[in-house]
Amino acid sequence: MSLKTDTDFGQVLAEATLNGVNDSHERERKFLPYGRQHVWDEDIQAVETVLRSDWLTQGPTIPAFEKKLEEYIRAHQAVACANGTAALHLAMLALGVGEGDEIVTTPNTFLSSANCARFVGAEVRFADIDAATGLMDPASLSDVLDSDHKKKIKVVIPVHFAGQPVELPKIQSLAKAHGAWVVDDACHALGAEYEYEKQTYRVGGSPHSDMTVFSFHPVKHVAMGEGGAIATYNSDLAGRLRCFRNNGMQKEDFVYQEMGLAPDGKANPWYYEMHELGFNYRLTDMQAALGISQLWRLPWSLERRGRIASLYHQLISDSFENDAVRPLTLLPNRKHAYHLFVVQIDFERFGVNRAAVMNYLKEAGIGTQVHYIPIHLQPYYRKRYGTALGDFPQAEQYYAKALSLPMYPDLTEADCQRVIRALKAALGATA
Numbered sequence: 001m002s003l004k005t006d007t008d009f010g011q012v013l014a015e016a017t018l019n020g021v022n023d024s025h026e027r028e029r030k031f032l033p034y035g036r037q038h039v040w041d042e043d044i045q046a047v048e049t050v051l052r053s054d055w056l057t058q059g060p061t062i063p064a065f066e067k068k069l070e071e072y073i074r075a076h077q078a079v080a081c082a083n084g085t086a087a088l089h090l091a092m093l094a095l096g097v098g099e100g101d102e103i104v105t106t107p108n109t110f111l112s113s114a115n116c117a118r119f120v121g122a123e124v125r126f127a128d129i130d131a132a133t134g135l136m137d138p139a140s141l142s143d144v145l146d147s148d149h150k151k152k153i154k155v156v157i158p159v160h161f162a163g164q165p166v167e168l169p170k171i172q173s174l175a176k177a178h179g180a181w182v183v184d185d186a187c188h189a190l191g192a193e194y195e196y197e198k199q200t201y202r203v204g205g206s207p208h209s210d211m212t213v214f215s216f217h218p219v220k221h222v223a224m225g226e227g228g229a230i231a232t233y234n235s236d237l238a239g240r241l242r243c244f245r246n247n248g249m250q251k252e253d254f255v256y257q258e259m260g261l262a263p264d265g266k267a268n269p270w271y272y273e274m275h276e277l278g279f280n281y282r283l284t285d286m287q288a289a290l291g292i293s294q295l296w297r298l299p300w301s302l303e304r305r306g307r308i309a310s311l312y313h314q315l316i317s318d319s320f321e322n323d324a325v326r327p328l329t330l331l332p333n334r335k336h337a338y339h340l341f342v343v344q345i346d347f348e349r350f351g352v353n354r355a356a357v358m359n360y361l362k363e364a365g366i367g368t369q370v371h372y373i374p375i376h377l378q379p380y381y382r383k384r385y386g387t388a389l390g391d392f393p394q395a396e397q398y399y400a401k402a403l404s405l406p407m408y409p410d411l412t413e414a415d416c417q418r419v420i421r422a423l424k425a426a427l428g429a430t431a
């Protein structure tokens, strides 16, 4: 059976009663989640081949995946690992970030972009976003850096939110002036590009950051179940990333040469040393096989996502007046990777609340999500730093209006029309 077409995912929900939707055919239709993977026969065959081979992990498919990824993003080196959170943690470890250090990220991101600092004992600071784009505002970053008189900030972690490239060259110049590294979180942005000084750079393959982090969670562009990677131009950092991902084990540069080296001066075949504390953040060969197979289809899936986004833009401008529902602002000279399609909805103007709209859409077989609850409002961060409502007005203003509509390559034109029709009904019907 080909899994190319929609499967029965969410069928139970599709069978749910559709309050207020008059079209009886809607009841029969499939559930549209906010994001989902596409798994084809060739993916299954690729994984099966590995399952029948000698290597389920630590085998040859992992470097083969890393090479394909390097080629695609035009990176000098790519280091694969267990997931995007592990990739961020590894980036902190490779840079030697620890207690007494600080990092800056934005409140409008997934928890891991901030948590990675806490994993290594460093503290987190936030720079506000531009509410129109959801992206880190370089002016706010500049203010945060200026206030850091003791130069504790060691890393800036901007996020290519939703798949739109952040202003990386500008952010890098601010960070460098402060003596900080840049680790861009591209978990939403595999395949995104931007132009700078008449040259086009692909996210992860540009000289405007030190490391770039990716996730291969099923809702992302390349679905590997779980998976992550770090791209870098810096061979020393790549070496440290590889070591930390494998429990800190190293098979060269021994401190205890009398133990590590055989009489001929070569490394003893069994010997390894651990100089720094590492983790098991390895990827498996099955995941890598799935990744290689999915990377082949990435240009197709990015193209599909771009078309779906254009259609949404058109449908939204035809259906709603005066920016009452507004997609995020697109910045010039960029190729958006459209991991998410976020709209800003003036719920107050419609006299509805977001939960009611989401529940209505769910009943109509349409999944939505909110990306993201500002991280400074999470109880952990409130408690640690005393942050509160009002601290990052742009992120909070953005959050109050955010709703992510379904976005994945298998959506059809009719699906998109159905989403916008149902959204219109939800905003009217629950008034």
Ligand SMILES: Cc1ncc(COP(=O)(O)O)c(C=O)c1O
Binding pocket: 083, 084, 085, 086, 109, 110, 112, 113, 159, 185, 187, 188, 215, 216, 217, 227, 228
């Ligand atoms: C912006 C961002 N950073 C980091 C991560 C963490 O990736 P993973 O789920 O693979 O650990 C995610 C995942 O959703 C993300 O969206």
